[in-house]
Structures are given as structure tokens and as C-alpha cells.
Amino acid sequence: MPSINKPLIPLAALPTNEIGLTVRDYEGSMSTLCAGCGHDSVTAAIVRTLFELSIPPHKVVKLSGIGCSSKTTAYFDSAAHGFNSAHGRMAPIATGANAANRDVLYIGISGDGDSLSIGAGHMVHAIRRNVHMVYVIENNGVYGLTKGQFSASADIGSAAKHGEANTVAPVDPVMLALSLGASFVARSFSGDKEQLVPILKAAAQHRGLALIDVISPCVQFNNHYGSTKSYRYVREHELREIDPDFISTGHEIVADLPRDGAMMVAMHDGGLVRFRTLPADYDPTDREAAMHYVNRAHARGEIPTGLLFVDESVPDVHELNHTSETPLVELPFDDLCPGSAELEALQQSFV
């Protein structure tokens, strides 16, 4: 766990990944979140993901807004540039950074206040543009840093710490993303690293914006009886039927390959997602089916988790723009400035 100080000298040699790094090389600074915070588990899952995918630590950019969730960008991959921006503004900043340099893995960490209230408009448009990034919402239903106000994801009837029940309909990022045409929609639970790591791996290899709504209980303000975002409630109501496994192949993938009766989806940037379990007749590449499945589960009071929907056929923001393969930041000035002769010629049209 990143929130626990590690001995300087490991007792046993740590395993290394394909580029000779250990999991330590993907860690960040000490967490200042509360002990037991779900967000620290998400951080640990991200560290594990980056390590197992052997991503060069400096080829990652971490972005966040403001709030408890947004602090977590400091707690993983300290060799990567991080940007803890303004409340709700992670998505536009990630969009701009991605426009400038398409050659980096962008991981945006946001919260339910950040993405479903103050920055909801930005999240919506980042999804529409299919910005090539991993977009994690650490969703706990409350404003933690300001001590426990309901957020926009609080369910009707869910009780606050002091007893009052929420009366306003929630914004569900999963249904919102599905209806907006998002190309990768997942929900997971911070207490379930076994499920979260494969989802994160698939997200990192996804062609565009991968939205992952992680229910991440707030141990201080929203982990009590009566809350629908407590560890206990989520464990009791989780519907974990769509369970992905990520298989990194390192080889070019030609097509979707059904094997052992399990469904496989090839990710755009390499790797295969194999669905270990799927409900009968469920197709995670069928948007309507996913929306129907999630709606039905909600109606039963269940929280469906897993990689709910994935579509690798949707072009990302750069493909739509036909942007140069070379990141814009690496284009030499001489290629960008038309020069004096062109200016002279152009001005013939201004007389």
C-alpha cells in the first residue's frame, strides 16, 4: 500500500517487469488520505497495472482536479509528470495535453464532485471527443475534503453520517457515459483489486477514453449503515458477472478470438481482454445490451461491476483530426512557420 512506509532495503528481491523495473519504481509519495480510504486501493491497483504493463514511468502523465480523489495522482509513479489542476477541470487540461503530445499514457483521476458536479460538462465533452486517456472516477458519494456533504452520485435514500437521507436523483456516470457514446465503460470497487487491475490494463490499451467508475468508500463520512456507498453495502449488493481478464500478448492482434467458450476482445493498443465470466447472452460490445443490463440491475438494487462495454472501432480525437503521428510538441519550428516568401505571396490577397 502506498500509504505505508516501505523498508529501504527490501527483504527479498522484488520481481522485475519487462523493462527491468520493480513495482517500487511505479510508486509515488506517501498518501495523506485517511487510513482505509478506498482511494489508496485504487492507487495500488494503478501501480500494479503500470508495473505489469511495463510502461516506462516517464511516459505517463497524471492529471486530476481538486478533492480527495484528485490527491491520488501524487501517490503513484513519481517519475511521471503530474498535474493537480482546478476543481472539475481535469478533462480539458488532459484534452489539451493529449493534443500536444499523443505519445504518452494519460491517466486522469477524478471524483464524483469533480466529474459529476463542477466538471460534469467537461467530462461529457471529453467522452464525446474520445480523448485517448484513462478516466477514473473515485466515486464515494460525498464531498470528503469539506466533511461529508452529499455529492451528485449519492443515491436517493442514502443516509448521510448524521442521518438525513438524500432526496435528489443521482447522476450515474456509467449510464451517462453509455448514453453519450463512450467507447469504454467500466465500474469496479476499490475493495476488489482482482477485478480493477485487469480493467485498468484494458483501459490503458484502449483506443480512446476509457471511463472507469470506481466505487471507493469514504471511511470518514460515508461508510456507515444506511449509506449506499459503504464497503458493506457495496459488498452486499455488487453484481459481479462481467469479469474481465487482461492478457498481454505483445503480439499483433488480428481479430476477436473466442477461445474456451469465453469472449475475447482485442484492444487497439495491444493486448486482449478475455471475459472470464459473462451472463448468458450478454455481449459487452453491444451498447444497448449494456444499458439494459445496468438498468435492470439498478432496478433490483444491485451494483453491476466489470468491464460493461467496450468498442474498439471508435476513432480517438487524433484519428478524427488526422493529427500528425509525430507528437505536435516534437515538430520542428521550420515545419510550422511558412516563412517570409509565403507571407509575401499570401498578402497578394490583401490588396
Next chain:
Amino acid sequence: MTLTPTETDDSPRGGEPRINDFAVKFANVNGTGSASANNLILRAIFRMGVPVSGKNLFPSNIQGLPTWYEIRVNGRGHTSRSQHYDLMVAMNGQTYAEDIGQIAAGGFVLYDSTWPLPATLLRADVNFLGVPLARLCGDAFSGPRERILMKNVAYAGAVSYLIGIDPQVLADLLEESYSANTALRDSNQKALRLGYDYAEANLPATLPFRLRSDVGTKDKILIDGNTATALGCLYAGATVAAWYPITPATSVAENFRKLCEHYRRRKVTLADGSVETRNDFVILQAEDELAALGMVLGASWAGARSFTSTSGPGISLMNELLGLAYYTEIPAVVINVQRTGPSTGMPTRVQQADLLECAYASHGDTKHILLLPADPKECFEFAVQAFDLAERFQTPVMVLSDLDIGMNDWVVDKLSWDDAYRPDRGRVLSDVEIEEAGHFYRYGDEDAEFVTPRTLPGLTEHGAYFTRGSGHDRYGLYTEEAAAYADVVERLAKKVTASANHLPKPVIHSRAGAIAGVITMGSCEGAVIEALELLEQDGVALDYMRVRGFPFDSEVKAFLAAHERCLVVEQNRDGQLRSLLILEADGDARRLTSVLSYGGLPMSAEQVADGIRSQIQE
């Protein structure tokens, strides 16, 4: 119906006409296609070598409301707005009374005489010239749309005859404009001829004012400020633009797109042998201005030259992230084409009322670098300079243009480009430099101008840092320590102050025996310079200074110190430049007096001269 012109003192019929010194106003209905006819006249005058300006006084409307266009011709290059109209082209029945009322005594009204003018509108001291435009076009063209559109071209033909535009120049312009559409070209030529021939046969051969070919536009171009700004962004090497549509800034981004599509596209051969087009740019139409600046910050932080273009309401939204950029030291170029505020204000009218907001945008202690162009040429130059300053000082730079500069056509010197120019990317460290230094402190190791080094994400293996808008120390680490916090923000203040020496110097004109100084900025320049000439003819000598950047440099302070009295001419209600001079250039409030125009239309020299006169007579 053609009334006999009235003889007046101002109408030297039979005498020599006034050459290259008059103004024409066109009263039109928005959305009827008059803009291209008016622009045709403007360009023809320019091609005849005579300095000219065109001011579009338009409503916030797509179709139906009254709209006006003013052309001022002045052989000596005074092309600020004139409110002395020699010829009114009255094409809008809704505004006949207002338009006819504005004509100078002895002036002329050109109107559509298909229908008679109500007798109540006739003025004895004004000459009415009737051209039956609707009838001429109704007879010559079929189709209701064409008949309406071609009326504009027909009046352009009549006006050309009256003021002496060379018909060949007009024919050439139409040929160039419609080379891709011969049918449209032919209709235009025909309509132009209709108006011209009718005027030649029925209207007076000489008016008391007239054009004569000259060489006053040699080595000059006719360009609007937004096009010039977009061109500056292209030449500066900007690769990412993010924007939200807003009048009067929209054409900055739209022109940038057009330019990029022409100059920044490459054909590449893919692995499978197919050829595709690749864009060396990304233009993002954002969900709002807040997002637009967020995208610019992301791109600039990642190392691209990036900008956004907006107007006052957009700046209001951008305040939050301007503070973030200032505090986290991220370059950003913001083009603010100012319009009339506050709130929605008058979106199609001009003002210079965003100065104080831009200077101190965002909560907390902030101060921003501003560039204040006066015309499209400076829009081009300052746009380039804005990127150098933003990257050199790692902070937002705002270019404060306005609607008059941005959307109207101005005659300016040809733009020039030095091929030796290389962008100043500021202090960006490579892996080798970090290794040599032995350490990297994002907000430490400041240079002589208090700028600290940065690294670009993903481009170096070392030197990663954490950008945060929360309290940070010189190492970029989170802090709530008073001293560590102050260490950073005090350096920021010094850094922005140091930038003053790199900004464009003020333009200063001194006169012998000056009794006071006149200070102005931006698009006021033309009217103020002409006003000072008018006042000089009255024996009132005044020194002139136009500030072009903020923070103010020593020359601005010296001008203030050297003048017992200064008049500050600007287009806002509250005298914002005056306030800024008091706050930031040691200006003495008792020695600074405002001369203001803030109704939303460009200033005229007479207005400025009257304002100055009334102040110095007090």
C-alpha cells in the same frame, strides 16, 4: 425622382471638388448581402491608392435589423471614424429618417427611387439622388433572392460613378472574387453596370468630393485584425488552439483553421502504400471558455505553443484558470477581442473595458502581461511576441485587441517576417541539462529575471514534477508554510515586473511647447493622432504617448513624470487606463484627467478633440 442639388457653402459646384477627403455611410438591412457590395467599394478605393477605412456598425442579429457601414477616404491617412457624412446610401426604409438626419449640410442621399420618398423626410439643405434600384434589378434579374442581392451591387455601381471609382478596378475585383463562379461573376458585373450606367445618365457628373488615384496605399495591405492575429499565431508556430464561439473573436480561430489547412497539412504515405493527409495542428472547439483555456494550459504545459481567442464574457470565465496558470507558471496566449460589457453587453459594439480585469484576472494576488495592439499589423506582431513572452516568463499573456481592430478592414503597412526568427521557448531543460545541474527544482534556481526552469512531460526521463494550484514551495512540493509560500509568490511578482523590459515600448510623439500630454491605447490611436493635429491647428500643442504593454516600463513612467498634466483617452466608462497608470506607473491622480468614449462605436477625431478642449479649458 432626382431633386435639384441645393447650393451651399460646402458644395462648391462648378469649383474644384475636395479630393480624397470624404465619408460615405451605407444604411442597410442586416442579412441582405450588402456587406460584399460595401467591401467591394472599400477595396476599389484601396486599389486606387487612396487610404481608406471601412467600419461595420452592425447589430447582434443575423437578419432583419438595421446595419450601417462607413467608409472614410482620407489622402493623408487619417482613417479613424468620421461622423461628417458627405454621402448617405440610404437602403433601409426603416431608418430613412435617422439616416437622412445625419447628413452634413450640403451632403447627398442616394436612395432607391422605385418608390418616392415621403415628403416629410426631405431636407432642403441636402441633395437627393434617386436610383430606381428595385425596378432596375427587377427588370434585369429573375428570382427574388438575386433581385435583392443584386440591388446592393447596383448601388455600388452608382456610388462608384458618383465618387469616381475607376470602373476597370471594380471589374477586376469582381473577376478575382468570382473566378470560381462565372454565373455569379456575370450577374455581379451586370448589376454593377446597371447602377453605374443609370447614374452616369441621370445623376450629376461631379459631386463636391471625389476620388483621385494616388500612391497612398503602396506597400500597404487591407486586412482585419483577427486575420492578422491568426496569421501571427501561425507564424509563431502555435500548434494547438482551443476556443469557444464568441463575437467578435470567432474569426481569429476560424482564420487560424483556414491558414492551418493551407500551410500545415502534409501528405504521408502509410505502410500499406496509401496516401493520407496529416495535420500538424489540433483545433479544439471547446464546450466553454473555461475548457478552452484549460486545453491551452494542458497543451502549453506539455510543450506546445497554444492559444485561445475570446472576448470579455470568455475572459470572465477564464479567470479561474488564469490564476492557475499564473501560480503554476504555465505559458498561455489569450487573444481578447474586446466588446462592450458588462455581462453580455453589446456584443457587436466596441469598448476597451477589459483592461483592469485582464491586468489582475483571478482571485488572489495576480498580475498579468498584456499587449495592446492598435491595428492589424500590431495584432500580427504582438501575437508572435505573445508566445515568446508567455514561454520566456512562463505565464499567461493576453493580447487586448477589440472589435474595431478585429473585425474591420484597416490599411496597414505590409506584414514582414524575418526568416532568422526562432521562438524563445524559455527555460526548458533536457535530460543532459538536468544531469549536469545534478538536481531539478521546478520553482527554484531562478535566473536574473526570476524565471525558473521547467521540463516537459513525457519528453525527458528525469525532471518529472508535480504541478499544483495549491500552495507549493520552490521545489514544487505542497506547503502551508508561510515562508515557503511567500518565497514563490514574491518571486512571481518580481518575474512579471521584469517582463516589462521585453514588452513593446510606448509610441511617443513630442511637440515643441506642449502644454500637456495625451495618453491612449489600442484602437484609439487614429482618432487621437488626428485630434492632436486639429488641436495643433488651433494653437494647442500636446505630447502623445500610446502605451503598448503592461506592466508599464520606465518610459511610460518617465512620460508621466515629465508632464504636469496628462489627458488619458480611452473607450470605457471608468477610465481604466488612467487607474492602471495611477496604480502601476506612479501616476498622480490629480494630474491625470480622463477623456472617454464608451457608447460602443469607434471614436472620431472631433470627439477626441472636443473632449480634450473641454478639459484643458477648465
